[in-house]
Amino acid sequence: MPDRGKLNCSLIVAGTCAAALVSFALPVFGTECRPHHFRAPYFIKSMGVCDFDPETLSYAGTPVQQAKCLMRGMDASRNLAPPLDALPPGLARRIGKITGLPSREALARYLSTQDLETDFASHLWEPLSRAHDNDPNAPVARYFVIHDTSGPNYHHRAFPDDIDAHPLFEKLAYYACSDGWGRAHVFINRTGEMLLAHDYSLPWRETKFEQAAQFGKALLGLFLHTEMVQPRRSAPGHGLRNDARTPDPAFTTAQYDRLALLYTIASVRRGEWLVPAFHAAIDAEIPNGHDDPLNFDIERFADSLDQLIDKLE
C-alpha cells in the first residue's frame, strides 16, 4: 500500500499527538480516497514472474504451484525471493481443492461468536466477485492477495513498546474512506479488529498489474485484497526515508488468525480454497512495485488456518 498522506493530529487525543508528529503513511479519518489526479494509462511489458495467462485469467501451473510462486516475499537485499520449494501441509493440501471446506452454517456460527455477523456472516451465502467487472460468464475470483499497510513509518526512530496495541495505531477508521473508495476489501489491525471496506462480492483492484491498460477491466474482480496493518521503520543502507524494517514479529498472531478466517470465508464462498498471493510477487516486474507483505510467516498463517478448521469441525 502506498503512502496516503499524513495522520491528522487534530483527531488524536491530547497527550498522544507528539507521537503522531512522526510522519505517518496513514490517510486522514473520513478522508476522500478517490485519486484526484488523472493517472495516465500504463502498459506492462511482461506477464509477471509467475507467468499470467490473459486468455485463461490464471497464472501458470496447478493452484499449488501458483501459490509457491505467488507467496514469495523480499529477501534481505530487498529483491524478490525465489519460488518456494514447498508449502506447509495446511496450505498444500487445501489450495485449489474443494475438500475440507467448513460448512457455511458452521462458519456462520463461529462468526457470530466473534461478533462478526453483520460484516462477514451475512455475506456468506453471496458469491465472490467475478473477473471482467462481475461478468456472469467470467471466472470467479481466484487469488487471495495479502498486503501490509507499510505504515506508519517511524523512519530512524525505534518502534514504541506498545506498537501492537496502542489505540493510535489501531484505529481502523484511518483506513476508512468517506467516498467509498476503500483501498482494499478488508483491513486487519494488530489486535485483530477488522474494517470491511468492500465485501468480497465487489470487484476491486489494488495492484499495478491488475490495472495495466492492456487488460482493460478483464482482471477487475479476479483478485481479493486484504491489508494487514504493519508499521515500518528505516533500515541502514537503503536510502534516507526507506521503510525496509518491520516489527519483529512482522505480524501478530491475531492478524494471522484473522487472515486465516478471511481466507476461509472467501474459500467457502467460492466453493474451493483460493490461491493465496503476495502483492510483492504480483507486481514484481513493474517499476516501483511493492514489497508487501514484508516478513510474512507462511508457517504461522498455515498454523492459524489449521487451528481455525479444527475449531470449526
Ligand SMILES: [Zn+2]
Ligand atoms: Zn500491497
